[in-house]
Amino acid sequence: MMNFVWLLAVETAEAVEEGGGLFDLDATLPLMAVQFVLLAVALNVLFYKPLGKVLDERDGYISSNQVDAAERLAKAEQIAKQYQQELAETRRQAQTVIAEAQEEAQKIAAQTVATAQQEAQAQREQVQRELDEQKNQAMATLEQQVDGLSQQILDKLLGSLAA
């Protein structure tokens, strides 16, 4: 009944009497098959179905979440774009307002300078006129005096001649 292996010589149990041996097929085979089928059924109930359901549900959950997230991302991008547009618009408006204000200020400054110059001109002209008038007066007075003096000189000369 006993087989021995010594060193590398493996003696199989082919020669064993009354059954046994490596290729001993018997009722173990069908019973093992039945057992295996029962195991498959049990594992189906206990393992494949519940965990498979969880896997499928999770797949669904993840894909729906992904779709949702993609939608939200698109929305956020749209809002960001809109905001950018509004920002650009506002900047342009601000630019125009500044330009207008500068223009107006320049106009006002030019006007003020012009009026001031006109006033100064007018004052200068007036002063000139007064100066001219006084000069004329002085000349007239001087002429009178010259006339008087020349009369006196003439009288003196004529008086001395007559005398």
Place this chain on the structure above:
Amino acid sequence: MLMIHPLVLAKLEVGQHLYWQLGGLKLHGQVFLTSWFVIGALLLVSFLATRNIQRVPSGLQNFMEYALEFIRDLAKNQIGEKEYRPWVPFVGTLFLFIFVSNWSGALIPWKLIHLPSGELAAPTNDINTTVALALLTSLAYFYAGFSNRGLGYFAKYIEPTPILLPINILEDFTKPLSLSFRLFGNILADELVVAVLVLLVPLFVPLPVMVLGLFTSAIQALIFATLAAAYIGEAIEGHGGEEHG
């Protein structure tokens, strides 16, 4: 009978069985003992993993989900996106049962438990187990073929040409034969190599071979499940036309 050779270092039993009688039938008791252990382990882990299912998995649930996804991918690749779902339990149980059997044979020191006759080892190193699994695979792919294509399934025997009819019929016999003997031979040979090395050098030297044994055990489980799924897929889709790996 007990001829003790002077060079015998320890004894190694091959082809010894613990016989149980059930009615007039003979059973290999050691195969059933370890297979019950394997089945119990699978059921226990499945139960623990699905006891408290969360949307965000952790721990055991996470691990078993990984296993399930692996099995699903395997079945999907071989059978196809449309038809693979009903076959996941069969292919998956093949893979899990063979894988856990092989690794239990390689990792658990069964031989410390002494039986009156024979010794405990992986259930897959008994030809009965592997033949049972292979025949179930044959039944599965015949069922898949008939349920999907009706009697048109017989058309595959004369495809692509009727000359190949004998070879096509022969294939139905070689498929379970190669499946069962591949698994049986690999696991038995691995256990024998480890046992012989342990006899020669008890320490450290057998370790690389044991690691290699773990690797081949896993590969054999994968091969068996992949081939079973491929046969089923072939039966569903018909010969030729669709390419298979």
